Amino acid sequence: xxxxxxxxxxxxxxxxxxxxxxxxxxxxxxxxxxxxxxxxxxxxxxxxxxxxxxxxxxxxxxxxxxxxxxxxxxxxxxxxxxxxxxxxxxxxxxxxxxxxxxxxxxxxxxxxxxxxxxxxxxxxxxxxxxxxxxxxxxxxxxxxxxxxxxxxxxxxxxxxxxxxxxxxxxxxxxxxxxxxxxxxxxxxxxxxxxxxxxxxxxxxxxxxxxxxxxxxxxxxxxxxxxxxxxxxxxxxxxxxxxxxxxxxxxxxxxxxxxxxxxxxxxxxxxxxxxxxxxxxxxxxxxxxxxxxxxxxxxxxxxxxxxxxxxxxxxxxxxxxxxxxxxxxxxxxxxxxxxxxxxxxxxxxxxxxxxxxxxxxxxxxxxxxxxxxxxxxxxxx
Amino acid sequence: xxxxxxxxxxxxxxxxxxxxxxxxxxxxxxxxxxxxxxxxxxxxxxxxxxxxxxxxxxxxxxxxxxxxxxxxxxxxxxxxxxxxxxxxxxxxxxxxxxxxxxxxxxxxxxxxxxxxxxxxxxxxxxxxxxxxxxxxxxxxxxxxxxxxxxxxxxxxxxxxxxxxxxxxxxxxxxxxxxxxxxxxxxxxxxxxxxxxxxxxxxxxxxxxxxxxxxxxxxx
Numbered sequence: 001x002x003x004x005x006x007x008x009x010x011x012x013x014x015x016x017x018x019x020x021x022x023x024x025x026x027x028x029x030x031x032x033x034x035x036x037x038x039x040x041x042x043x044x045x046x047x048x049x050x051x052x053x054x055x056x057x058x059x060x061x062x063x064x065x066x067x068x069x070x071x072x073x074x075x076x077x078x079x080x081x082x083x084x085x086x087x088x089x090x091x092x093x094x095x096x097x098x099x100x101x102x103x104x105x106x107x108x109x110x111x112x113x114x115x116x117x118x119x120x121x122x123x124x125x126x127x128x129x130x131x132x133x134x135x136x137x138x139x140x141x142x143x144x145x146x147x148x149x150x151x152x153x154x155x156x157x158x159x160x161x162x163x164x165x166x167x168x169x170x171x172x173x174x175x176x177x178x179x180x181x182x183x184x185x186x187x188x189x190x191x192x193x194x195x196x197x198x199x200x201x202x203x204x205x206x207x208x209x210x211x212x213x214x215x216x217x218x219x220x221x222x223x224x225x226x227x228x229x230x231x232x233x234x235x236x237x238x239x240x241x242x243x244x245x246x247x248x249x250x251x252x253x254x255x256x257x258x259x260x261x262x263x264x265x266x267x268x269x270x271x272x273x274x275x276x277x278x279x280x281x282x283x284x285x286x287x288x289x290x291x292x293x294x295x296x297x298x299x300x301x302x303x304x305x306x307x308x309x310x311x312x313x314x315x316x317x318x319x320x321x322x323x324x325x326x327x328x329x330x331x332x333x334x335x336x337x338x339x340x341x342x343x344x345x346x347x348x349x350x351x352x353x354x355x356x357x358x359x360x361x362x363x364x365x366x367x368x369x370x371x372x373x374x375x376x377x378x379x380x
Numbered sequence: 381x382x383x384x385x386x387x388x389x390x391x392x393x394x395x396x397x398x399x400x401x402x403x404x405x406x407x408x409x410x411x412x413x414x415x416x417x418x419x420x421x422x423x424x425x426x427x428x429x430x431x432x433x434x435x436x437x438x439x440x441x442x443x444x445x446x447x448x449x450x451x452x453x454x455x456x457x458x459x460x461x462x463x464x465x466x467x468x469x470x471x472x473x474x475x476x477x478x479x480x481x482x483x484x485x486x487x488x489x490x491x492x493x494x495x496x497x498x499x500x501x502x503x504x505x506x507x508x509x510x511x512x513x514x515x516x517x518x519x520x521x522x523x524x525x526x527x528x529x530x531x532x533x534x535x536x537x538x539x540x541x542x543x544x545x546x547x548x549x550x551x552x553x554x555x556x557x558x559x560x561x562x563x564x565x566x567x568x569x570x571x572x573x574x575x576x577x578x579x580x581x582x583x584x585x586x587x588x589x590x591x592x593x594x595x596x597x598x599x
Contacts, residue, residue, distance in 0.1 A: 288556060
């Protein structure tokens with residue numbers, strides 16, 4: 001269900017300066033950076049198909065994107081590894097996706113921006129004030145609740161910064177599994193009391209874009225949807241855009257026929273592995289993982305982990321780190337069951353003998369105290 | 381609790397608890413039965429106990445013609461669903477992997493299409509046994525709560541497994557968790573219900589055969 005919120009992203013309150021790509025439309029920005037019409041249309045077609053739109057919608061997407069004003073984006077990085085930013089900025093060579101990302105008005109991103117310290121914070125505050133109610137808030141990383149001192153930026157705790165920045169946001173995009181579901185900081189024993197964005201912010205539309213890291217094209221796809229339709233895409237039950245997270249890795253995996261035939265790689269270097277058979281037995285979490293890896297792939301569409309011979313680790317699902325081991329097949333118990341069974345059987349055997357002895361003792365006692373009824377007793 | 385947490389619980393502590401109850405229950409009951417003891421038979425033996433007992437363990441697999449005529453639906457559907465359950469439980473790749481993790485060895489699996497077909501046939505056969513039980517007057521009279529409970533808890537893992545494989549309704553982690561939990565439920569009630577027949581069946585057959593053998597009569 002598409003959330004019934006009309007966002008005014010792309011319409012900063014300050015009028016853009018005419019002719020300068022930075023403040024102009026997205027189309028201008030792309031053209032100024034040498035993106036051809038052909039590659040732009042190709043991107044629009046890919047985006048439309050990823051969003052499950054009919055081909056007739058491609059011109060609409062292109063038109064909307066070309067005319068879209070650059071929305072102000074504030075990017076907050078909390079307890080994270082910067083992998084999500086790396087994924088976006090370094091995974092590809094200069095593609096339309098990355099240029100679209102360049103062409104939003106990224107007003108605050110403490111890893112990427114040149115300013116630091118007070119100047120950086122001033123930029124965030126200025127962007128929040130200028131675009132109040134309209135800016136997009138992107139968050140990567142989880143938020144520690146146990147002690148605000150665990151993670152601070154310019155002396156401000158992650159919790160305070162998130163609450164303050166969320167107030168004026170049109171929508172929040174939680175990027176990466178840490179921001180969406182707590183991720184690795186949230187993994188047992190969760191020493192910092194890490195939580196996800198949607199556990200703190202309850203009154204704003206939140207789009208979860210999980211993955212460790214998320215696929216770059218998925219992030220830009222969400223942005224493209226926002227710019228095209230002015231609304232957030234249809235989300236699944238855990239807040240992920242259905243267009244990208246609607247199908248499991250297993251269902252779209254090119255190795256699926258091997259699973260169906262019962263052909264599995266047993267080790268990483270056996271014949272099965274060399275023949276590209278299913279990696280289920282090596283712990284593949286594809287059957288329980290919803291993401292677009294098998295279709296959009298990574299590194300400019302080159303491949304995805306399973307294609308490289310490694311099982312899916314389920315990084316776009318909540319608590320993937322505590323899922324019982326990356327190399328343990330999904331149908332396996334997470335704890336040592338054979339030990340439990342053997343110890344229980346041994347204990348139960350002793351108990352069984354003891355119970356039987358008690359039964360016998362009871363029987364013997366009953367026999368001993370049993371008084372036979374004679375005909376004389378009945379005559380009394 | 382998220383669905384992944386539920387799945388982790390089902391694969392971890394849930395499975396441990398179910399295994400402990402199942403193993404302890406089954407072992408204690410078998411010990412109790414075997415150690416019941418019998419009075420010494422003072423009559424002269426007119427035949428062999430052991431060989432007759434072993435023979436009966438096999439021969440009772442084939443129903444005698446009169447019984448078959450009287451309860452053909454029960455026997456046919458019963459056979460189909462037992463064979464189906466065996467194939468689905470012991471020849472599907474994820475199940476073999478599970479058993480291998482516990483007992484230390486595995487065997488080749490059947491293709492998923494075969495398992496799928498067996499699952500459908502087993503579901504139909506189990507429904508047939510239930511319909512027969514409820515429509516046949518005598519059967520209905522003999523049916524108690526335990527019969528329906530054991531039928532339901534045997535049917536549940538089968539259906540949840542089928543749904544989990546085809547991903548109907550819920551997401552895959554939830555479906556897998558529900559499937560594992562349904563198996564755990566079956567394991568927990570197993571030692572306390574007539575499901576124990578899976579273990580006592582051959583003991584009982586041997587005993588019947590052995591008594592007849594001792595007396596020198598056909599079993």
